[in-house]
Amino acid sequence: MSFWPWYGLRGGQQTESWEASVPAGASPGRPVAAARQDADQFSMICPTQALRAQAGRVEVEMDHCVHCQRCRQGADPLPWQEDAAWSHWRDTHAQPFPARFRRSLHVLYVDAGACGACVNEIRLVDAPVYNLHRFGIFITATPRDADVLLVSGPITDAMHRAVVKAYAAMPEPKRVLGMGVCAINGGVFGKSFASHGGLEGVIPVDLWIPGCPPPPLAIIEGLRRLMGWTNGPAEREVR
Amino acid sequence: MLYVAAYLLAFLAPLLVLLPGRRATALLAWLSMEAAAVLLALQGVLAMGNGKLPLIQLQLPVIGAFTFAQTPLAGLLILITAVVFAMALPFVAHDANAYPRGRQALFCAVVLLTLLGMTGFFLANSVAAFLFCWEIAALSIWAIITFETRQSKPVAAGLLTLALSEIGSLAGLAGLLLLAAGAHNDRFGPIIAAIPTLSPSLLLAAGLLAFFGFGMKAGVIPLNVWLPEAHGTAPRSTSPILSGATLNLGLYAFLRIDAPIALHMPHLGLIILSTGALTALIGILYALVERDMKRLLAQSSVENMGIATAGIGAGLTFTAYGYPLLGGASLVAGLYHMINHSSFKTLLFLGAGGIDAATGTHNLDALGGLMKRLPVLSSLFVVGALAIAALPPFNGFVSEWLLLESLLRVVEIPEVPVRITFALSGALLALTSGLALTCFIMLPGMALLGLPRSAAARTARPAPLAVTLPMALLALLCLLLGVGATAVIPVLGRIAEGILGSNPTASLVPDFFSTSSSIPTAVRHALAPLGTEIGASWLPLRGLAVMHLNSSAPVVYAMSTLLTMLVLLSLLGIVWLLVRGLRQRRVTRATLWDAGLLRLRPEMTYTASTFAAPVRVVFRSFLRPSVQSTEDRQGAFLLNLRHSEVINNISERLIIGPIRSAATAIAALLARMHHGKINTYAAYILAAMVLALLFLIAANS
Amino acid sequence: MSEATGLRHWLQSYPALSLSEVDGYCLRLVCTPEQLPGLARELVEHWQAEFATLLVEEHPDRALSFTVRYYFYAPRQHHLLELRIAVAPGTELPAISDAVHAADWHEREAWDLYGLRFTGHPFLGDFVLHDEDWPEGVDPMLHRFSARQRPAGEGSGEHWQPPQLLEEEGAIVFPVGPIWGDYNESGLWLLETPGEQIRYLHTRLFYKYRAVEKIAEGQAVDQAFLLSERFAGAAALAHSWAYCQAVERIAGCTAPRRAEQLRILFAELERARHHCANIAEICGSTALSVAKAMAQNLVEDWLRLSAQVAGHRYLFGLLCPGGLRQDLHAEQRNLWIAALARLRRDLLALREHLETSSSFLDRIEEMGTLTADFAKTFGVVGPIARASGRALDLRRHLPYGAYSEWEPEIPTEEQGDGYARLRIFFAETLISIGLMEEMLTQIADGPIRTECPIRAGHALAWVEAPSGATFHWLRLAEDGSVLRLRLGTPGFRNWHAFERAIQGAAFQDFPIILATWGLSVAENDR
Numbered sequence A: 001m002s003f004w005p006w007y008g009l010r011g012g013q014q015t016e017s018w019e020a021s022v023p024a025g026a027s028p029g030r031p032v033a034a035a036r037q038d039a040d041q042f043s044m045i046c047p048t049q050a051l052r053a054q055a056g057r058v059e060v061e062m063d064h065c066v067h068c069q070r071c072r073q074g075a076d077p078l079p080w081q082e083d084a085a086w087s088h089w090r091d092t093h094a095q096p097f098p099a100r101f102r103r104s105l106h107v108l109y110v111d112a113g114a115c116g117a118c119v120n121e122i123r124l125v126d127a128p129v130y131n132l133h134r135f136g137i138f139i140t141a142t143p144r145d146a147d148v149l150l151v152s153g154p155i156t157d158a159m160h161r162a163v164v165k166a167y168a169a170m171p172e173p174k175r176v177l178g179m180g181v182c183a184i185n186g187g188v189f190g191k192s193f194a195s196h197g198g199l200e201g202v203i204p205v206d207l208w209i210p211g212c213p214p215p216p217l218a219i220i221e222g223l224r225r226l227m228g229w230t231n232g233p234a235e236r237e238v239r
Numbered sequence B: 001m002l003y004v005a006a007y008l009l010a011f012l013a014p015l016l017v018l019l020p021g022r023r024a025t026a027l028l029a030w031l032s033m034e035a036a037a038v039l040l041a042l043q044g045v046l047a048m049g050n051g052k053l054p055l056i057q058l059q060l061p062v063i064g065a066f067t068f069a070q071t072p073l074a075g076l077l078i079l080i081t082a083v084v085f086a087m088a089l090p091f092v093a094h095d096a097n098a099y100p101r102g103r104q105a106l107f108c109a110v111v112l113l114t115l116l117g118m119t120g121f122f123l124a125n126s127v128a129a130f131l132f133c134w135e136i137a138a139l140s141i142w143a144i145i146t147f148e149t150r151q152s153k154p155v156a157a158g159l160l161t162l163a164l165s166e167i168g169s170l171a172g173l174a175g176l177l178l179l180a181a182g183a184h185n186d187r188f189g190p191i192i193a194a195i196p197t198l199s200p201s202l203l204l205a206a207g208l209l210a211f212f213g214f215g216m217k218a219g220v221i222p223l224n225v226w227l228p229e230a231h232g233t234a235p236r237s238t239s240p241i242l243s244g245a246t247l248n249l250g251l252y253a254f255l256r257i258d259a260p261i262a263l264h265m266p267h268l269g270l271i272i273l274s275t276g277a278l279t280a281l282i283g284i285l286y287a288l289v290e291r292d293m294k295r296l297l298a299q300s301s302v303e304n305m306g307i308a309t310a311g312i313g314a315g316l317t318f319t320a321y322g323y324p325l326l327g328g329a330s331l332v333a334g335l336y337h338m339i340n341h342s343s344f345k346t347l348l349f350l351g352a353g354g355i356d357a358a359t360g361t362h363n364l365d366a367l368g369g370l371m372k373r374l375p376v377l378s379s380l381f382v383v384g385a386l387a388i389a390a391l392p393p394f395n396g397f398v399s400e401w402l403l404l405e406s407l408l409r410v411v412e413i414p415e416v417p418v419r420i421t422f423a424l425s426g427a428l429l430a431l432t433s434g435l436a437l438t439c440f441i442m443l444p445g446m447a448l449l450g451l452p453r454s455a456a457a458r459t460a461r462p463a464p465l466a467v468t469l470p471m472a473l474l475a476l477l478c479l480l481l482g483v484g485a486t487a488v489i490p491v492l493g494r495i496a497e498g499i500l501g502s503n504p505t506a507s508l509v510p511d512f513f514s515t516s517s518s519i520p521t522a523v524r525h526a527l528a529p530l531g532t533e534i535g536a537s538w539l540p541l542r543g544l545a546v547m548h549l550n551s552s553a554p555v556v557y558a559m560s561t562l563l564t565m566l567v568l569l570s571l572l573g574i575v576w577l578l579v580r581g582l583r584q585r586r587v588t589r590a591t592l593w594d595a596g597l598l599r600l601r602p603e604m605t606y607t608a609s610t611f612a613a614p615v616r617v618v619f620r621s622f623l624r625p626s627v628q629s630t631e632d633r634q635g636a637f638l639l640n641l642r643h644s645e646v647i648n649n650i651s652e653r654l655i656i657g658p659i660r661s662a663a664t665a666i667a668a669l670l671a672r673m674h675h676g677k678i679n680t681y682a683a684y685i686l687a688a689m690v691l692a693l694l695f696l697i698a699a700n701s
Numbered sequence C: 001m002s003e004a005t006g007l008r009h010w011l012q013s014y015p016a017l018s019l020s021e022v023d024g025y026c027l028r029l030v031c032t033p034e035q036l037p038g039l040a041r042e043l044v045e046h047w048q049a050e051f052a053t054l055l056v057e058e059h060p061d062r063a064l065s066f067t068v069r070y071y072f073y074a075p076r077q078h079h080l081l082e083l084r085i086a087v088a089p090g091t092e093l094p095a096i097s098d099a100v101h102a103a104d105w106h107e108r109e110a111w112d113l114y115g116l117r118f119t120g121h122p123f124l125g126d127f128v129l130h131d132e133d134w135p136e137g138v139d140p141m142l143h144r145f146s147a148r149q150r151p152a153g154e155g156s157g158e159h160w161q162p163p164q165l166l167e168e169e170g171a172i173v174f175p176v177g178p179i180w181g182d183y184n185e186s187g188l189w190l191l192e193t194p195g196e197q198i199r200y201l202h203t204r205l206f207y208k209y210r211a212v213e214k215i216a217e218g219q220a221v222d223q224a225f226l227l228s229e230r231f232a233g234a235a236a237l238a239h240s241w242a243y244c245q246a247v248e249r250i251a252g253c254t255a256p257r258r259a260e261q262l263r264i265l266f267a268e269l270e271r272a273r274h275h276c277a278n279i280a281e282i283c284g285s286t287a288l289s290v291a292k293a294m295a296q297n298l299v300e301d302w303l304r305l306s307a308q309v310a311g312h313r314y315l316f317g318l319l320c321p322g323g324l325r326q327d328l329h330a331e332q333r334n335l336w337i338a339a340l341a342r343l344r345r346d347l348l349a350l351r352e353h354l355e356t357s358s359s360f361l362d363r364i365e366e367m368g369t370l371t372a373d374f375a376k377t378f379g380v381v382g383p384i385a386r387a388s389g390r391a392l393d394l395r396r397h398l399p400y401g402a403y404s405e406w407e408p409e410i411p412t413e414e415q416g417d418g419y420a421r422l423r424i425f426f427a428e429t430l431i432s433i434g435l436m437e438e439m440l441t442q443i444a445d446g447p448i449r450t451e452c453p454i455r456a457g458h459a460l461a462w463v464e465a466p467s468g469a470t471f472h473w474l475r476l477a478e479d480g481s482v483l484r485l486r487l488g489t490p491g492f493r494n495w496h497a498f499e500r501a502i503q504g505a506a507f508q509d510f511p512i513i514l515a516t517w518g519l520s521v522a523e524n525d526r
């Protein structure tokens, strides 16, 4: 006899409200630009040049931040913001899907050299607390059914062809979502003989989700942005 | 008479081949052969329309009566045979061109002798004529099978099984002789008339001998292994004939002898039914594990013959138990299936032969991708596969469904053992149809779709017209036999009447449309909402088919397949309109999704073996493959893995194998006895004489 | 005579072998190519040594420009051994993988990346660098090869043929991947099958090869740290710990006591999360969605706990040579303690449900069995080894950090099947929870970091990562840049044996068996 349905029901509803603030620990957060005296010197601590000193301010380029936490540690850290609405369009031409996709979207996930953390986060988007299916988003195993190509990793040489082929095999209209710093610019792996250093120049990208790795909330937020929704989880108030 | 003209033409043809000149004579010879076949087919049609008609009445010294007579059943079989020949002859002629002149003539002669022998056999009306024509047909079939490969080694094994099948026909003839001896007559009429007076044990013995003996020629278990072996070695152009036509010989032979007996002996009918069902299942199981197209089709012939046999058995049983209409329906289903098998199997064997001609192989694992290279042949082949897989609107559906439905009506018979037999047979047949569907998805799928798995398949030449044109005609025939079922059933009903004494047509396809219909108006009105009256004024065929109209509440049985198809077509049309017609669509062609590989390679696509693997696994304990597995290693490295699973036919395993080893043991014993010592030989002779004396004494006392 | 001294005596009496000891942690032997196979076989078969990793280093300035190091460790003697050989390019070394099969993939890797050929190895080529794409004869780990640019030239392209071992009528090579399933890591699995049954599996990985060892060369210590952390993000802490240990060993510094304790805490936290993620995958592969959801909840709870106590869900950016970058505050510690109780309760509940779910057990029992013999032959490590009856754990056999004080229990199972692995995942998670609970109340006060000077030198360091024994080797230049980083990962060891566990399994069980192994492709591919 199987009691699984009972175990499931007993757990009650576990999905968290979408618009409530980000639950503690659901996002690593991110550094926020701030004015500082030592801007020039401070920005040097970033190993990936995500911090830039500009007119006495430290600016943060989220697309380069690998969450090494170095600007957060130490005696005088940058302010840190615990949110998850990180996605942004690649350029002004990029557009969300037509309105009929607002309630149903199929996603093909391709791992093009991701490190395991990105893979683990994408595996959690259907965990009860996130429940991506409530938005009508489904992960599919074939590009033929897919509306969105979700790519993580720095696009290794050996996966380059597979990514191009997967994109070509998708029916129109289609969108590409680059997930994680690696997919944006190669992340810590950068550009080398073995990796292309991100999706740029491989296939046309519509939306980026920075982060290393972007947490499930950020992934879902990106997918919803592609569907044309703009509301996301609110920033968590840190007391 | 057309017979005479046909026979003359047939004798002329081989001689024409020998005339000087190449193309013209070949064409002439082929035309005369074709003409002979067409004439015989015409005569067959005529014969079905008439009653019984004596043809030749001879009383020969020593041999006895040598008579031939024409009956509707004979007419049907002649028609089938002649049509199969007519369809297959172009390919025969096409392939015969490769032989030197003398062999070409010989080949023509053998093929035609088969046709003539078979025709004679269907008409035979006395024991001597029956024997004579049977042997002519059997010998000429044997000559065809071994025509190309008499010398080669593997054929020797095939020949052994062929010899075993000859034992079968001897047994069948023994059964016939038993009857003749009992009836003290050698004409069929008096023999049949005498049957009610004969002892039941003699009848049973004769009936079983005739069924299993002649049935062997039709592939009925237990001794059916010869069939795929023989078809595997026969020249490819003759396979359509061997399968489409000659298998019917066995069916006809036992039907002729066993029908009158079974009408007095219900058990015999039950044995025929269950044996047929079992044959069907075994046939399709072995078909599914074959990788050779020709052998696969041959195994599937075993299956189809089993279905037809089951229909005949059910028909005889129902009638013997006093349900003539149900009996008629089942027999009609059996005969219908025989016709269907001849049509689609000829089509499929022609297709297999055409594929062989185009690629040089009939190994399914080496084919693939032919749909793109041989589109016409492939599409026709698919039609054949759909038909044999019993999918509407093609003909296989009609007969198999009719048979299953009639088997279900066994609820009318009160005896429990009979019900159980029917139920089990029905279950076997249902399983068979499921497996047949798998098998005939596999056959065209593996041969025609996917990527070509060998250079031969990649570089296929176009198939000869001598194959595709007859295939087109046969495909049309499969469709017509499917949608025109309501026109075919009355014809078969009349033939069934000749065998069982009752005509089931009225209950199978009642005449709803004619004003003089025998159906009570109340019933007609009750059924009108079901669509029985639709098309009354314009449909050329009979309308709704209803089963068992004997009581006030008729059991609805079948709609007119033509009507069904019209409904189906219009539904499809509506769907098409909704999907395609009303909306502007842009079609994008994309390459196959290969999961991001550089290229999907042929060795990565399914083969027949992989497709049928689940069947092999599920029926493993039945198929009992002998497994051999070896591997090469270097230290902990595995360098190579070899695995082979040989599936031996169950009758090979259980019957022929032991016989063969017994024969070898006896031969070895004999060889041991021959050690050349004079006194030992003297002892043998003495012992033999003593034994003979003892035997004589015992016989006289 | 103790076993340890026995081994040493044996080595000392071995003819023509020069033996020296380094830093008290490693016996170093310089041997000749001819001695190599016999010595290796003897070590493994007689002294029960385990093969650790193979390392090639290029010194273009020397005549024998390749230094090849074979590392072994003897678990019973708590000894680490290095066999070192110098060879000139173009010469061949005898393959040891006949006898020490665990070295098989290492030899293939060295051939692909350095062009170092091993005599007698039957399957060199088409491994890290795929033949269809990579030009023949280009060895990217050589110094003259620039990491920046993909070399000109093409591979065999369309002519590439999948490997085939099986000779059987009608058998095919069924490809799974590189893009397959819903959320799978990329790789190609070629199943040789006559249909239904898998007769042999070729695991063709390195679709995710990012050449981490190559691109690390020339990077500063702090920069390469990021690579050591993120080439396998699911075990980031373990791998970066090994990296930090190597730097510390070169510098001759040790992390403060508090830091060593916190490292264990975070490592066990990572192990628990890693194992729970594997459990979730196993439940998912059998389509048990409620169980999968329950396990996913556990994973998410571990991740949120990690973010709350370390700032990052995957514990990125926590370690540094010399200690930790950030401390654990009292509130964080209390939060951690509270979470552990809850997580243990949920884990036990899930285990109980699973163990009483016969339809689930049917699907993993006797699935993907790795016999103890194969486990030894292939030298598998970590939970996979322990599920096949091999009680191997570096935390016990070569204790590092504070593990000599905090010895964890080593669970083993004998069956080697999917269920045994599941039990191991549960047992180790519970042991980790226990260890964390014990330590959290006893963390020493004090600094979390000592200054760790950057020096030239090289060192081997090891860690028992969640998926097993990890050996990283590092050589630093005077200026603190990396000259060679070798990542000897457990994934690389265990994937090698996976093909043997799948032999004879049914087609549809492939994803289940894969899940019960819980292997990371990223960790293998590097």
Ligand code: SF4
Residues within 6 Å of the ligand: A031, A045, A046, A047, A048, A049, A050, A051, A060, A064, A065, A066, A067, A068, A069, A070, A071, A072
């Ligand atoms: S977290 Fe690290 S990578 Fe991100 S901005 Fe701060 S220093 Fe740069």
Ligand code: SF4
Residues within 6 Å of the ligand: A113, A114, A115, A116, A117, A118, A152, A153, A154, A179, A180, A181, A182, A183, A187, A188, A211, A212, A213, A214, C230, C233
């Ligand atoms: S973005 Fe970060 S987490 Fe994602 S694959 Fe790259 S290194 Fe890993």
